[in-house]
Amino acid sequence: MNVQDRRRLLGPGNAKPIAFASSLEPETEPLKAEEVAKKDGIPSLSIKSDIIENCNGSTLIESDEFSIVTSVYGPKSIRGSFTSQGTISIQLKNGIVEKYQTNELKEVASWLVGIFNSVVNLEKYPKSGIDIFVNLVIDKTNDISKLIPFIVMSTCLALVDSGIEMIDLTTAAEIDGNVISFTKGGEEIVGFWKDNGDAVFNDEDFTSILGRCKEQYINYKSLMVNYLLQGKKK
């Protein structure tokens, strides 16, 4: 509340509360990982969830081209006036190599907020903020449009991992620089992003691009579902 409150002494960083001798069994299972075969231009992906200890949910998605870590913090209290629903904030961060300019990353981040505002069940989280951090650790693609589908995917999986309620799983697909993010099995678009090239939206091209994106989205989504359900069985 006031400045002094924030500066409370927190004790040493590794201080732990007393754990009573009960349920807490150390997790012995290895982290879940899944390799997915290469098909239809989908790069082979390795997905791991629950990799960061002190956040509510996290996901690592890797392929030959990139490695993206997403962590979800919250819902936690926010300051300021009353809000009857949750507020999402997303931050994108360059890896070691400063590939993208900050304002470009912020533009992508605010675009992503739009997507997740429409799929997260925000009414459940009054007065709270959900903070999402996306770290583009390795990126050899040099084109953020190619990366966006996986940023959306990893954010979505991290949200599932954190147990935040979502109306639908969403992920994006990229064809010729057109990035489309779908929900409801491809019936609805929640986000569209195009940075390069002309829009050739005569009826035929539009239908074909939409169809191919939808197909890719369905592939990605079944990948996510498989991963989630498999992790659940273990």
Next chain:
Amino acid sequence: MSNFSNFPKVVYPGQLICPEYDTEQNKEGQDIVYRFICGNGTKLLDYKYNTTTVKAITATLLGDVKVEEEITVRNEGGEESEEKDKDIDETPDIIEDSDANNSSEVEKFSDRIIRVMKVSVVQDNKFSKNALVDDKFANNLPKEGDIVLTRVTRISLQRANVEILAVENQNVPVDSGIGSNGSGIVAACGGSGASTFSVSQVSSDLGETFRGLIRSQDVRATERDRVKIIDSFKPGDIVRAQVLSLGDGTNYYLTTARNDLGVVFAKAANGAGGLMYALDWQTMIAPSTGISEKRKCAKPF
């Protein structure tokens, strides 16, 4: 209960579980109308099917589906008055495979039986596999009516300011309340703290929990106007309280006006002394020194 067997067992966010209404005939040839309502981890959403819009219950979490019966829907003489008794009588949960012919709960209306079923999604418990309460952190934000455990941070004549440590019977999210109740190790400038100080003003400070306040007239149920906060709470006390309302932007409004609500842990001499024990509902005593202090205590049992 053949209906429920074709429900998906394990669901992921966005997966359809069931329609809002369903019907079935039992052995006696009676119609049973099931009305499904949303529990935790589900949401009623509209789906466009051909040209009509259908409402269906959709999962919003990853986990197992659980179907339990809600208490009594009454239909009296054609007049449709639905009364759900929410607050009293916790009837034992009827999970899908248990014996559901609990006719006492089922009101007959002509030859039709209406049963209200609550569909919820139970998450895996990351921390303890065999927990008795199914409560991964999930959605444990304090709601109206919830019992919360709080710590008093500041008192004034009119109110006591508290921070909410936990919602009773719910787990604490891994990242919240570092310094007050968390167990994780936080790197300097890590987590969301990094963003809060400079860029986004929306997210909370690292280690800051939800705040609440107990107004003096909400401390106890009797003689509300004569309550002295100083004789009820001291900073550092652990107080069990109930959420009255979501309050304003900063604070939840809480009350301790019930026998089982009030101070549960307190240390003597403003925290310098030892742990005290409740003598009666407004006195606590430190066994080592024998000195008593005034508090609004919660009934321990």
Next chain:
Amino acid sequence: MVLSVAEKSYLYDSLASKPSIRPDGRLPHQFRPIEIFTNFLPSSDGSSRIIASDGSECIVSIKSKVVDHSIENDLVQVDINVAGERDDSIIVETLSSLMNKVLKSNKGIDTSKLQLTKKYSFKIFIDVLIISSYSYPASLISFSIFSALKATKLPKLVSSFDDLEVEELPMFHDYDLVTLDVNPPLVFVLAIVGDNIFIDPASNETEVANNGLIVTWSNGKVISPIKTLALNDRYINGFNPLLLKNGIKLVEQYGQNIADALENL
């Protein structure tokens, strides 16, 4: 403007109905009236001030510098300031990233028009100041940049074009100016409500929009960037893929009218 729940619901229903009714009675493709003044800043090469009917106001100033284009690749640079916002706030960074992409060399503005000699070119600096804005200002900014660039006059070159052999700096005429002949793209903001789509949403319309679109138009066709835009955080939702196509068609259809109107000031 803060609307009550009842007002929003009324507004949403009227916008989502078929045919839709906009609160100010406009057609789906109709803009609100705007006022534009150009060339009023004496110290810049071109300037414009645009005032929308809701009181949104934006000033653009164009300045230029002679640079060696073999070294300097970016010949257009946009800087955006929004009154009352920090330079690192999301709205400012997002808008400047968007406008820089829109005007990116070779795609948005024909950089051959900026070339002076074989070695040197003009570099254009576009400074945008948003004095007040009540709805998403991307359209306003791009109209303002468009009219400022159309009104820009740069010094006339008097030295020879071929300066690769002879080492000399470009020389300019003392009085004569040449009008800069470029066709900058225009940015359109569209709002999606239910199954309807509108150009130039007013602030009350953005509050109930299910989604928004940013569409860039140049020389009769729609170009990138095109993207969705969350106009509020309450009503935001998915939309029918066909609306994307409809929105782009709408812009394609009426973009030329807007450009003509802006050009014939």
